[in-house]
Amino acid sequence: MRLKFGLLLRALLITLTFTVFVVLWSLLGTREEDLFGDKRFNPGPVESLDGDRFRPIIPWPSVEGLEVDLQQKKLEKMLVVAPIQVEDNVKKQRDAVERQYATFRPQKNHYPLPVLRPTVLGNFELKGKEPPGVPGGPGEGNRGVDVGPELKDAALASIKEYGFNMVASDLVSLDRSIGDIRHEQCKYWHYDENLPTASIIIVFHNEGWSTFVRTIHSVVKRTPSRYLAEIVLIDDFSTKEHLKERLEEYIKQWNGLVKLFRNSQRQGLIRARSTGAQKAELGQVLVYLDAHCEVGMNWYPPLVAPIAHNRLVSTVPLIDSINGNDYTLQIQGGGDEDGFARGAWDWSMLWKRVPLTKREHDRRKERTEPYRSPAMAGGLFAIEREFFFELGLYDPGLQIWGGENFEISFKIWQCGGEVLFVPCSRAGHIYRMKGWDGNPAPPHVGSSPTLKIRGLGTNYCIDSMGHKDGGILELGPCHRMGGNQLFRINEAQQMMQYDQCLMARQSDVAITHCKLREYQEWTYKKEDHVFVHTPTFSCLDRDELLHKVQLAPCVDGKKTQLWEMNNVGLL
Incomplete structure (x- = not known):
């Protein structure tokens, strides 16, 4: 009797041990997911791409707006065939617009057209x-x-x-x-x-x-x-x-x-x-x-x-x-x-x-x-x-x-x-005329993020004065407002303002429309504060009395050939 009871107790212990082992194994499997920080790839059965498959955990924000209705565009072309249907869709489109701009006060008074x-x-x-x-x-x-x-x-x-x-x-x-x-x-x-x-x-x-x-x-x-x-x-x-x-x-x-x-x-x-x-x-x-x-x-x-x-x-x-x-x-x-x-x-x-x-x-x-x-x-x-x-x-x-x-x-x-x-x-x-001194921006207004070419130690800047398509470049008081004093020099060695390039016209400097590889003529030597016109080996010079920008033979240290350019960089 005692022998049978001992065998039964042993069988019970073995079963209990096996159960505990299975539970521990299952728990270890779950911990593996945590340890790796993501779920192991498990290619389950292919599901259809509908229903809640792609529903986000956090709901998408509700955005009111009007999308382009391509079907409506097609219906408008069928105006002769189905005018009633088109009219109905146009009304729906108009209603959608009114809902979109619900924050604006509606039209109260309707005045007749001229x-x-x-x-x-x-x-x-x-x-x-x-x-x-x-x-x-x-x-x-x-x-x-x-x-x-x-x-x-x-x-x-x-x-x-x-x-x-x-x-x-x-x-x-x-x-x-x-x-x-x-x-x-x-x-x-x-x-x-x-x-x-x-x-x-x-x-x-x-x-x-x-x-x-x-x-x-x-x-x-x-x-x-x-x-x-x-x-x-x-x-x-x-x-x-x-x-x-x-x-x-x-x-x-x-x-x-x-x-x-x-x-x-x-x-x-x-x-x-x-x-x-x-x-x-x-x-x-x-x-x-x-x-x-x-x-x-x-x-x-x-x-x-x-x-x-x-x-x-x-x-x-x-x-x-x-x-x-x-x-x-x-x-x-x-x-x-x-x-x-x-x-x-x-x-x-x-x-x-x-x-x-x-x-x-x-x-x-x-x-x-x-x-x-x-x-x-x-x-x-x-x-x-x-x-x-x-x-x-x-x-x-x-x-x-x-x-x-x-x-x-x-x-x-x-x-x-x-x-x-x-x-x-x-x-x-x-419109303001050539020769105007301008209205400089006050000190509390920061400089605009432009490339301004200024005579070193002066308050004179290169200025297109609104000239383009062959107009002559001039010198004007720096006004820190960009616009006609906004220039850039790119890695193709083009000196540009908008879609216009600086070019030599004998001793004058003109500004004219240019394409991608035209007028690649300028080098700025930052350490020397000099702009060199490479085809003629001339330097950018200025006449502050006549407000004129010109080309002249390069002379080391000549004050009127020294320039500084803020925000210099290859663009």
Whole structure:
């Protein structure tokens, strides 16, 4: 009996030991996974690629947006075959867009679109000629102004200080008649009488008196008073005496219509424009103008009518050129057969004007209808006030000047809006002239990350002055704003600005369009601070008195051949 009991006990112990061993083995297998930090590859049965196979452990974020519906594109081509189905899909597409931009206030008031009546003069057109400021006076009716040889030195000094011939400008009436350069068809558009009101915003810094004040006068003279809510002037820390107490007294004649606000330090054009939007409280639409321009005949109704119809539209007038020397108004160049061009850019983010495409031509019924543009120039445009705030105004990181035109254009298009150029709204703009000293950026603004070529120990920099396609390089005061003083030298030994290369033209240095392997002519010897033109073994030289850049035989240690280049590197 005892023997049987012992055998049974032994069998029980063996079974228990085996069970424990199996459990331990299983546990060790699990620990192996932990020890290696990943699971051993185990090719299980092939599963179908549906269901929850690829469901993430952390849910994907919910992103509201509108994808391109390729099926919808196909259906649009079948419009004749299945119009009801297409209409249904278009409605769904529109609903999706509205959901996507739910953060923007919906359109409250629906204004009718303008109507063209070819035989009936437009309802906002003058019935006769525009009254002159001074009959027969200088600059009236777009006649040029000649100051004569006795005032030549004073005129050159004013160009150096302000960028314009202020001697000639001071002879021109502030209320002058400018002439009508619109297409004839523009005179026969009829606009809704209940257009939105406007706050005109003008930012200025150390502007000349008459060109600046004439901008205000042109707005008051050529804008229907019932739509002109206010003119907001933002002084970006000017230091000129005539822009202080004299300006404050001068604007009192408009009894509060013109308002003046001053920045406590230099903010730059872009931030000052955002300040202007915050100070402007009365107008439904914000209209931005530069401080040296003149609006054209019946400019306002065509500019704001598209915004009245669709609040997500930003409009741009056609910007013509006012000669800064004799103050004649010249139609903007380039474009198509009607002189119309869109705004675009190249890979260097350089502003371009390109003709309208056939597609854009065909989508318009009339030649003077507004047309779409990828980007605006940025100086003159209109936008609904609330929409501008919904976009976040300008990026506050943009300093002083430049790039804001692309930033606001991208935001408008990406947020469901449109940028429209308006052929029947025109404004003349005075462009700075050669010889202007510029408005240097203040010390608290950091240098832009550009390659600036400066005369060693001087404040003179190589400057293209906007010249291109064969223009001559010049020397100008360093302004730390990039633009015309932005250059680079690449490993192919090309000295470049945007798509232009520096080239020798006898002793002068010109800048011209270049291809990949053209004008590989330059070497910068960093230790010696010298630029060598390798084909001629000449050195880059300068004449600081004549503001000239030239080539000359290399002379060791010659001060005018010594240059420094910030952020030097092979690109």
